[in-house]
Amino acid sequence: MKLTEITIRHLQMKLKSPFATSFGTLENRDFLLLEAKDESGTIGWGESVAFRAPWYTEETMMTNWHMLEDFLIPLLLNKELQHPDEVRDTFSPIRKNNMAKSAIEGAVWDIYAQQTNQSLAAALGGKSEQIEVGISIGIQPTTDDLIQLVHGYVKEGYKRMKVKIKPGKDVEVIRALREHFPDLPIMADANSAYSLKDLDTLKQLDEFNLMMIEQPLASDDIIDHAKLQKELETPICLDESINSLEDARKAVELGSTKVINVKIGRVGGLSEAKKIHDYCAEKGISVWCGGMLESGIGRAHNIALTSLPNFTLPGDTSGSDRYWEKDIIAPEVIANNGYITVPKKAGIGYEIDREAVDAFTFSKKHYR
Ligand SMILES: O=C(O)CCC(=O)C1=CC=C[C@@H](O)[C@@H]1C(=O)O
Ligand SMILES: [Mg+2]
Known part of the structure; x- marks a missing residue:
């Protein structure tokens, strides 16, 4: 070619x-x-x-x-x-x-x-015919707004919610959410809004049985995350800190992370994303596919990647209708009861x- x-x-x-x-x-x-x-x-x-x-x-x-x-x-x-x-x-x-x-x-x-x-999924070595997906919810004006939104998504069939947190919109927001949804898989993403000075706040989150807390500390850090993980029961998931297989290896060896959010763009492409997936599979580290508010084209690439076997946790790639009035692919990506069918057509699988x-x-x- x-x-x-x-x-x-x-x-x-x-x-x-x-x-x-x-x-x-x-x-x-x-x-x-x-x-x-x-x-x-x-x-x-x-x-x-x-x-x-x-x-x-x-x-x-x-x-x-x-x-x-x-x-x-x-x-x-x-x-x-x-x-x-x-x-x-x-x-x-x-x-x-x-x-x-x-x-x-x-x-x-x-x-x-x-x-x-072959489909892009098959070309990558993906086997799953469908993938489980969750929703990533931005910070809401009020906790009631958040709870209402989550109700709606649960009704639509989504089974895992990721909520954004920041200082002042963390422990009490998660507490309220947990009270309303005692059994729902919930995770929190801080996008580097905290430092080790916030240890007390972050430790309070252990109370709520979160699936993980994503990127609590600096976007280029793996040292403080390792210190933090020793203090927390909740697994840490790294997003911004992992830009390559080498970053993943170092973070895993240091104990900075128990889960990795793999984003194709952040790590430089599908080939590197697959290498991180394979390395994590070998080390017993769970991975999931993060979203970047993609159009249908980026979404299709995410779906193909997520069909690899170690993507065992639901990703952020929800249906097109959650983002857009109209997407740029046909058919649009549809999530049914929290699952997306991996297309079988050759290439990315959408027109x-x-x-x-x-x-x-x-x-x-x-x-x-
Ligand atoms: O729905 C999606 O595509 C996921 C959106 C999402 O959570 C993110 C997108 C882009 C940057 C961040 O704010 C965030 C993330 O950190 O994962
Ligand atoms: Mg993130």
Whole structure:
């Protein structure tokens, strides 16, 4: 396979409801879509999950565009590839910028799966026919709002809730939620809002039998997380701190984490995500697939990854209708009773709704 043409598009899609975290609120999702064509005319799609602003990691939509245009596309265009795993080596002269790398690697995986006439899930080695998914709920104005929302999602069949916490919106919020839903699998995501000075607060969360607490401490830390894990009964899950297999190995060896949230973009692509999955399977560390408020295209990649056997915990990739009035794939992703069926069609397994893509496109540029 040899990529001969690439199009980058900037899309903006309005979220059905704003998503608030410990670092801010998002109303519109801006992102880059990558369309890649190889010499035989097969088209593959990838999505950059970087946000407009660098509040989740240092990457942004526009740093991704710059990296793609000036470094990554020139390295990949017209290069002969036997397998998508080679994309990572091709990009090895470029440090970090994982979301930019992942966007284009995802399109290469899509082309590879189509050309070998298998679903992306099968190409990755995935076996599950359906995957269990949960909901990630942003910080709500009041605890009552949160409880009402959770009621609604439970009614829809979702069986695991992740709620965002931050200082001042933590112990009492979780206490109220636990009182209303004594048996519901609940987890809390802090997006690095705490430090070891908050040990007392974090220890109080042990009372509520949470499945895990996600990324309580700094986004680049594994040392303090190891200290914290020794003090907590609740398992720690790392998200922002894990950007590669090497990061995962170090965190696991140090005892900084008992669970890893694997996000394809954050770790630089599907090949690296699969390596982290395999390593964690060997070490008895559970993994689940995190979400980045993706459009249907990124969502399809997440679903394929989640079909690997060690994704034993429900992920954040819920149905399209939880985010968008209209998604850019057909059919849209549907969660039924908390489960999504893994598509069997070749490639990412969904058609691209080009009319919808065009409708949400702000700007685009072709590279050949
Ligand atoms: O529903 C989803 O796609 C998950 C959303 C979600 O929880 C997150 C998306 C992006 C950044 C963070 O706020 C957060 C996370 O940390 O997992
Ligand atoms: Mg997180």
